[in-house]
Amino acid sequence: MELQLGLALPTPNMVKGFDLNNHGLDQLKEMGGLEAWNKAAGCFADKDCVKSKRSFEQAFGNFTEECRTKPLLLWSGQPNEEEDHKDQKKATFSTTDENDAEEDDQVVGWPPIKTWRKKIFQQQQQPRVGRAENNRVAENENGRSIYVKVKMEGVAITRKVDIKLYHSYQSLTNSLITMFAKDKKCDEDDYILTYQDKEGDWLIAGDIPWQ
Amino acid sequence: MNYFPDEVLEHVFDFITSHKDRNSVSLVCKSWHKIERYSRQRVFIGNCYSISPERLIARFPGLKSLTLKGKPHFADFNLVPHDWGGFVYPWIKALAKSRIGLEELRLKRMVVSDESLELLSKSFVNFKSLVLVSCEGFTTDGLAAIAANCRFLRELDLQENEVDDHRGHWLSCFPESCTSLISLNFACLRGEVNLGALERLVSRSPNLKSLRLNRAVPLDTLQKLLMRAPQLVDLGIGSYVHDPFSEVYNKLKIAIQRCKSIRSLSGFLEVAPHCMSAIYPICGNLTFLNLSYAPGLHGNKLMKLIQHCRKLQRLWILDCIGDKGLGVVALTCKELQELRVFPSDPFGAGNAAVTEEGLVLVSAGCPKLNSLLYFCQQMTNAALITVAKNCPNFIRFRLCILDPIKPDPVTNQPLDEGFGAIVQSCKGLKRLSLSGLLTDQVFLYIGMYAEQLEMLSIAFAADSDKGMLYVLNGCKKLRKLEIRDCPFGDAALLEDVGKYETMRSLWMSSCEVTLGGCKSVAEKMPSLNVEIIDECEQMEFNLDDKQKVDKMYLYRTLVGHRKDAPEYVSIL
Numbered sequence: 105m106e107l108q109l110g111l112a113l114p115t116p117n118m119v120k121g122f123d124l125n126n127h128g129l130d131q132l133k134e135m136g137g138l139e140a141w142n143k144a145a146g147c148f149a150d151k152d153c154v155k156s157k158r159s160f161e162q163a164f165g166n167f168t169e170e171c172r173t174k175p176l177l178l179w180s181g182q183p184n185e186e187e188d189h190k191d192q193k194k195a196t197f198s199t200t201d202e203n204d205a206e207e208d209d210q211v212v213g214w215p216p217i218k219t220w221r222k223k224i225f226q227q228q229q230q231p232r233v234g235r236a237e238n239n240r241v242a243e244n245e246n247g248r249s250i251y252v253k254v255k256m257e258g259v260a261i262t263r264k265v266d267i268k269l270y271h272s273y274q275s276l277t278n279s280l281i282t283m284f285a286k287d288k289k290c291d292e293d294d295y296i297l298t299y300q301d302k303e304g305d306w307l308i309a310g311d312i313p314w315q
Numbered sequence: 316m317n318y319f320p321d322e323v324l325e326h327v328f329d330f331i332t333s334h335k336d337r338n339s340v341s342l343v344c345k346s347w348h349k350i351e352r353y354s355r356q357r358v359f360i361g362n363c364y365s366i367s368p369e370r371l372i373a374r375f376p377g378l379k380s381l382t383l384k385g386k387p388h389f390a391d392f393n394l395v396p397h398d399w400g401g402f403v404y405p406w407i408k409a410l411a412k413s414r415i416g417l418e419e420l421r422l423k424r425m426v427v428s429d430e431s432l433e434l435l436s437k438s439f440v441n442f443k444s445l446v447l448v449s450c451e452g453f454t455t456d457g458l459a460a461i462a463a464n465c466r467f468l469r470e471l472d473l474q475e476n477e478v479d480d481h482r483g484h485w486l487s488c489f490p491e492s493c494t495s496l497i498s499l500n501f502a503c504l505r506g507e508v509n510l511g512a513l514e515r516l517v518s519r520s521p522n523l524k525s526l527r528l529n530r531a532v533p534l535d536t537l538q539k540l541l542m543r544a545p546q547l548v549d550l551g552i553g554s555y556v557h558d559p560f561s562e563v564y565n566k567l568k569i570a571i572q573r574c575k576s577i578r579s580l581s582g583f584l585e586v587a588p589h590c591m592s593a594i595y596p597i598c599g600n601l602t603f604l605n606l607s608y609a610p611g612l613h614g615n616k617l618m619k620l621i622q623h624c625r626k627l628q629r630l631w632i633l634d635c636i637g638d639k640g641l642g643v644v645a646l647t648c649k650e651l652q653e654l655r656v657f658p659s660d661p662f663g664a665g666n667a668a669v670t671e672e673g674l675v676l677v678s679a680g681c682p683k684l685n686s687l688l689y690f691c692q693q694m695t696n697a698a699l700i701t702v703a704k705n706c707p708n709f710i711r712f713r714l715c716i717l718d719p720i721k722p723d724p725v726t727n728q729p730l731d732e733g734f735g736a737i738v739q740s741c742k743g744l745k746r747l748s749l750s751g752l753l754t755d756q757v758f759l760y761i762g763m764y765a766e767q768l769e770m771l772s773i774a775f776a777a778d779s780d781k782g783m784l785y786v787l788n789g790c791k792k793l794r795k796l797e798i799r800d801c802p803f804g805d806a807a808l809l810e811d812v813g814k815y816e817t818m819r820s821l822w823m824s825s826c827e828v829t830l831g832g833c834k835s836v837a838e839k840m841p842s843l844n845v846e847i848i849d850e851c852e853q854m855e856f857n858l859d860d861k862q863k864v865d866k867m868y869l870y871r872t873l874v875g876h877r878k879d880a881p882e883y884v885s886i887l
Binding site: 211212213214215216217218219220221224225227228 | 392393394449475476477503505585607608610657659715772774799800
């Protein structure tokens, strides 16, 4: 069974990147009617689940019946935290230990690692095309892999990604965009990550903590 | 007064190679200035906007080697928008029009177009060396032009550039007649290369000393290349994944053993940890080892590898080495001068595997340590004080605690005392990056003790303007100051604007300086360009002087406002 994620173009209100630190997140929330592209179920595939070719709807039907579902945790971040970030920068960091939602604590340009180096890591985390096509779930340092099908609007080919290798929506989005950049020239700022949860609702990725 | 004919002076000046010394020589008198400028072959320009290509050409007609740097350092961390500037094309165009016989071009953080590379390749008959570090804007087509047209090319060194890889056959563009290569580094390219062309190129390059491959070069090609180039001194392995029981692996082992001159090893963009034993025969001679792209290498396999490297002087590693692994480094690498520990999981939930303990171990075991870049989970004052005592020779000390305002976890105090000990003990300290919870006090120490400090990076620190003032007043040799997210405002900025003319540049982002403050600096100091970078275009709608400026970058210049700034940059 697979989860499916989608990268979709937003409505005319362009979002300036998926950076949780500027007002990007607020803009994201304000935007109505995102063109949701693909769906992902809210559950994680078991090693024993068998992939079968189905339409999206069927796949989700099966998800809820057969798979163990893990509810995604509610995000404890408040929108206000983003706006007040500059004034309360010290406050946000001190809660790193308890706060599950570390995503909203991440700052642009911190830690100070060269962008190029970050991209290398993302590259290394992408499974090669060959491996992605078969269903074996590879063992890696982080435990079992969870392969997810990803489609980008306007691109015919579906890709597969091991979401276990990512730690944040940001790194996942970046990686997906790098991956799809080969097929279609795209500006990082133009795409939104969406998924469908087990209820069938379209959600913008990022509302819920990564875990 | 000149007791010697010009030729004699010229000959004497030939022995003076450092840029600083040559600059000093040129200030002695008119005669020396003239002789120096005609004999100068190498010029370093730390900020490409501080001078124009025309003036460079006019002053140094004998120029052979030019080094240019473009974007400010914080551009490495995404703090500078994409098209801010740093274009090399105007420089190449001007040089091409002149009679300068350029032989070497070294660029850092600049935007390099294919057009520039093509023009470069066609304009200078004796062009020998191209080094691009952290640049962007070009594709493999530009590289093809360099390969095809630079008949005497010795060095093509691409370090950490953003290259649009068209998977063209740029390697095949080196003509058969090209046999002069000494250094070839294409590790940063992401695409496939023509392996046959690579093998043939290496075969006909008897002077090849440095070869750094990208991820697309498989093990069997590596083995063939090493067989053809046993004289290599510096090797960058691209992909290092194979079955340890295969024929290819055996051949590789033999090939590596023949390479008795290898002193520097890097790459491992893909690595199979169980194959590292093939490397052991050359480990004993290594002076530089870079494993910072190999997260797959850790634990016992890594430690075993390190234990073979007794002559190591520079080590770049990931933090999955752990404190324990750093202990092994401390025991083994007694010649160590430079250590860089990068995070393998920058955004993970507190999983950085090194702490202050690892650093203390290395400082105790490696007394020659003088250069450090250390990403860690936490740091204590006690540890820093110990490190300062053990290693008084630091020239570069860059500490990055992943949580940037974390206090000493044992005492819950700021890290002022720890860093204070470092600056007090390390009298030759030239570069310092701070992190952790820090008050104004640490800046008092820096101002008092860091007499040789040239570059300082500050983030999320200090309580008031006093912090910045201590530094500006105390550090006489300061050249570059970069600050983000600190409560420094106009009072600090305006206290001594003359100081900025003695420095290369000042960066302040997410601080308290206002538009009015910046305007004031610009007004008082016409020799500075004061740039306001305003991506959100807030300034357009609100020209209130009291408005806080998000990003300000100021630098001294002899040529006034630059003409190539994008819309969102205002030069006051």
